[in-house]
Amino acid sequence: MTSCLAPAGVAACCLLTVGLLVAQQPAPLFRVGSKLVEVEVTVLDKKGNPVTGLTQADFTVSDEGKPQPVAFFHFDGAPEPPPAANAPAAVERKSGSMIFSNRVDSENESPNVTALVLDGLNTPPQQSVVVRAQVLRYLRALAPQTRVAIFYMGPQNVQVIHDFTADAAALRARLEKAVVGIPAQSVTDYEQSIHEAEAFVNMFAGTPTEAIVRASMVRQLATESAANSAARQARVEHTLEALEILGRHLAALPGRKNLVWIGAGFSLVSIDTTGRAPYTVGNNFEARVRDAARRLAQYGVVLYIVDSSGVPGGPFNGTSPTTQLRPPQGPFEDLRNAEDRNNDPHMAMTTLASITGGRYLFNTNDLTSGFKQAASDIQGSYRLGFYAPEEQQEQWHRLKVQVKRSGVTVRHREGYRTDAPAPQPVPWTEKGMNAVLGNPLGSSVIPLTARYGAASAGERVLDLAIGVEGIHFHRDGDDLKAELQVAVSELTTAGEPLPAFTTTLHVSVPAAKWDEASKAGIPFHRQWTPSAAAARTRVVVLDAATGQFGSVDIQAR
Numbered sequence: 001m002t003s004c005l006a007p008a009g010v011a012a013c014c015l016l017t018v019g020l021l022v023a024q025q026p027a028p029l030f031r032v033g034s035k036l037v038e039v040e041v042t043v044l045d046k047k048g049n050p051v052t053g054l055t056q057a058d059f060t061v062s063d064e065g066k067p068q069p070v071a072f073f074h075f076d077g078a079p080e081p082p083p084a085a086n087a088p089a090a091v092e093r094k095s096g097s098m099i100f101s102n103r104v105d106s107e108n109e110s111p112n113v114t115a116l117v118l119d120g121l122n123t124p125p126q127q128s129v130v131v132r133a134q135v136l137r138y139l140r141a142l143a144p145q146t147r148v149a150i151f152y153m154g155p156q157n158v159q160v161i162h163d164f165t166a167d168a169a170a171l172r173a174r175l176e177k178a179v180v181g182i183p184a185q186s187v188t189d190y191e192q193s194i195h196e197a198e199a200f201v202n203m204f205a206g207t208p209t210e211a212i213v214r215a216s217m218v219r220q221l222a223t224e225s226a227a228n229s230a231a232r233q234a235r236v237e238h239t240l241e242a243l244e245i246l247g248r249h250l251a252a253l254p255g256r257k258n259l260v261w262i263g264a265g266f267s268l269v270s271i272d273t274t275g276r277a278p279y280t281v282g283n284n285f286e287a288r289v290r291d292a293a294r295r296l297a298q299y300g301v302v303l304y305i306v307d308s309s310g311v312p313g314g315p316f317n318g319t320s321p322t323t324q325l326r327p328p329q330g331p332f333e334d335l336r337n338a339e340d341r342n343n344d345p346h347m348a349m350t351t352l353a354s355i356t357g358g359r360y361l362f363n364t365n366d367l368t369s370g371f372k373q374a375a376s377d378i379q380g381s382y383r384l385g386f387y388a389p390e391e392q393q394e395q396w397h398r399l400k401v402q403v404k405r406s407g408v409t410v411r412h413r414e415g416y417r418t419d420a421p422a423p424q425p426v427p428w429t430e431k432g433m434n435a436v437l438g439n440p441l442g443s444s445v446i447p448l449t450a451r452y453g454a455a456s457a458g459e460r461v462l463d464l465a466i467g468v469e470g471i472h473f474h475r476d477g478d479d480l481k482a483e484l485q486v487a488v489s490e491l492t493t494a495g496e497p498l499p500a501f502t503t504t505l506h507v508s509v510p511a512a513k514w515d516e517a518s519k520a521g522i523p524f525h526r527q528w529t530p531s532a533a534a535a536r537t538r539v540v541v542l543d544a545a546t547g548q549f550g551s552v553d554i555q556a557r
Contacts, residue, residue, distance in 0.1 A: 035387065035418075036388075037386055039384045040076070040255075040302060040357060040381060041384055041411070042377045042381050042382075042411040042412070043382065050376060051403075052075070060401070061386055061401050062401075063397050064398055065400075068386040070384050071385050072385030073382070073383070073384055075382055075383075077382075098452050098453065101449040101552060102442060103467070113148070113253055113257055114146070114149075114258040115246065115258070116135065116262070116371070117261040118263075121154065121239050122235060122239060123308050127264060130310075130367065131367050134367045135262075138371060142168040145166050146375075147165065148166075149163050149164040150162050151246060158246060158439070160440055161174055161178045188227070190225065191339065193221060194332045194336050194339070197220070201214050201217055222273050222274045223274075225271075225274070226273075226274055229282055229342070232267070236288070236289075243261075243296060245441055248441075249442060249443060253444070256300075257301045258377075260371055262306045262308050262367055262370065265349045266285075266348055267342050268289060269281045269282075269286075269342070270282050270285075273338050286351070289348055293351060293355035293356055297357070297413035298416060302356050302357050302358040303356045304373055305358070305361065305370070306369055306370040307349070307360075307362035310365040311363050355413065356414075357414070384401065397415045398414060399413070428487075428542055436540050437489045437497040437500065437538055446467060446469075446470035446541050446543060447467030447470060448465070450463070450464050458529060459527055459529050460527070460530050462524075462537075462554075463523070464523070465520065465521030466522040466541050466550075467521050467550075471484070471522075472546045472548075476508075478510060479508045479511065480508075480509045481506070481509075482545065483544040484507060484543060485503070486502065486524055486539070486540070487502045488500060488501045488528075488539050490530060490536070492535055504544075505522070505524065524541075537553070539551065
């Protein structure tokens, strides 16, 4: 990919005060000394049916065991008016300029959305075919006004098959035509290798060379297992990174954000079989899995994970036929047991789902059960908010929401993360920026509104309003300060970024003017002559304190 970093002399540092550019009325995520924490809560009765009709007085919220007063309450299970038809990114024109934004019109959009993720990283090809067929059938019976998006998680990046729409026919048509490729086989069929090794050793049974042959087979299987372990680790990292990209893309959507992920999943551990039995854990992914799940929870994403393997032994089971033939014991049983653990996704998938307040669905041949469960849970869904005090360090806070009614089950995300007052800045690397600029999915973590139009002599002008909601501000006397890095890059028709303009903004907001800043946004201005190779422009704003970013695409030249 072409380098997108501008020469050092191009970058500029400036001290800004906030001016009024675009009026916005969201509830600010930062108050002087506190932040609003929103929690999506699902309440179910003993039969698993949604419980409706609850009021704010029925709920109690505790943060690390300390009761918190509920400052915000909304029932999300009520029917909503039909959403407006899908509109392009440009939402209005003023004086020859066009307005582009990654914000969501929360008054006209449904507060609940469902995103489907087809998994091309962890799912065998035969299972992927069944998943696609079942999803197409399900979309034919999709309830009206249901907003759904379809994404594909592949070896290279996350592809948008269709972004959010209530048009089920459009979703089906796009999925039928989508070319997503065959999932890569990242690990070998280890069970088949063990079966062949057993058969080979049996050929020498009772001979003087049997022990030598067995030892040779163990070494070969251990080498194969080590290669599989490395491939599994890379796949886990790639999968979690893709989920976080999707989380950032969904972050600014209001209400409940259901992410239905259909795939074979991955194990929480990878067993090292290069030594002697009993084997030990070579890689433990629990910390990385929990961190990714907590980021998704912070974005308000609820994971519904469906195991694409289906019912064991059923028609959709993806296990190797030799699995059904293996003997209860054998010369390589320790290796087989280790591989079974390496392929068991239950702990990892349960951890991911439970931290976000979602579910892990397995042992079912209905691979659309995630859609159905998410739709059912929405009917008993409530949104609560409370103001948490500012912390002196970054840490994870565990939440507990209870309902003053017996016989009910309450589901919600495990907790939320607080930001340290002065985190270490996150460096903007060339590799990181190239990945952001070239990724087909943008991020709505930091809200952006861009006014784009023509200037004199064929130049283009950009006036950007950066929302303060997704930015970490730290105290400095009577001021609230943040450091932002802005990149403006033109992209070719193939999505390749051209060399980018980058700059650093040192933002200072007087605490007394925080409400004004919340409505106005942080201003940024740029004027330039567009490249003849440019098809569109992407603007990215990175919060240097947290590494979070927002992006907006400008489709007009």
